[in-house]
Amino acid sequence: MKVGLLRAVGVATAVYGVAVTAVPDLLARPSGLVDDEGRVERATRISLRPLAWREVASGLSLALAPEGPALRTAAYIRIAADLGDAVLVGATLPGRDRRVKAAAVSVGWGALSVVGLLAGGRRQGVSRRTGVGPLRGRRR
Template sequence: MDARFLRAVGAATAVYGLAVAARPEYLARPSGLTDGFGEVAQETATSLRPVGLRDAAIGTAMLLAPTGPALATATAARIASDFGDALLLGATLPPWRRAPAVAVSVGWGALSVIGLLRAPGGKTSGTPAPRRRRGH
């Protein structure tokens, strides 16, 4: 597990989540959840704010959790949320908005998966270190 990488993902997620909670249009507009004038209905904003708060909470947990099982659990919650978002958005958004929204959700989930699989310092777990030849 690359804790430093996961904490960076957590920090970015927390900041974005707080931004969406404060300004739901940051999520609504790219997702196509606006009216014909590009405005976000009050009902839509109300529905998106908890998503922002969820992301802020999980991102903060990733940022502050001790390295080990606690960080892995916070990261698993992040992955489940991102892949869950991808499934729901892919099933419900208008066709022209699906691919970008799903790609963003899967991308964020994939970053967390990478962080879990990487060894500290950026090497993927399970990858042997290069062998050094004597005398070189």
């Protein structure tokens, strides 16, 4: 597991989530979620804030979870959220070009977490599957 990469993904997504929570237009405008005059409707801002807050929560979990099963679980949640975003925005955003770009960005972030999970060497005495080292002080 590349802990540093997972932590970096976590910090980046948490910061992005805080920014979009404060200014939902940062996500709405590039996604094409604007009216005919290019304005972001109040209802759109309201509906994007919980999505952005999910970014904060999942990002912080990656950034702060202890190494091992908790960090792996946080990465799985991040991957599921990114892949879900890719499928949903890829099917529903206005304009094919926006759908493709948004889906690619979501898949890209998910891929970084996958790489973080799969990359890296095995530490001496620590199981890659469980993240737990040998029991100490017990007879074998």
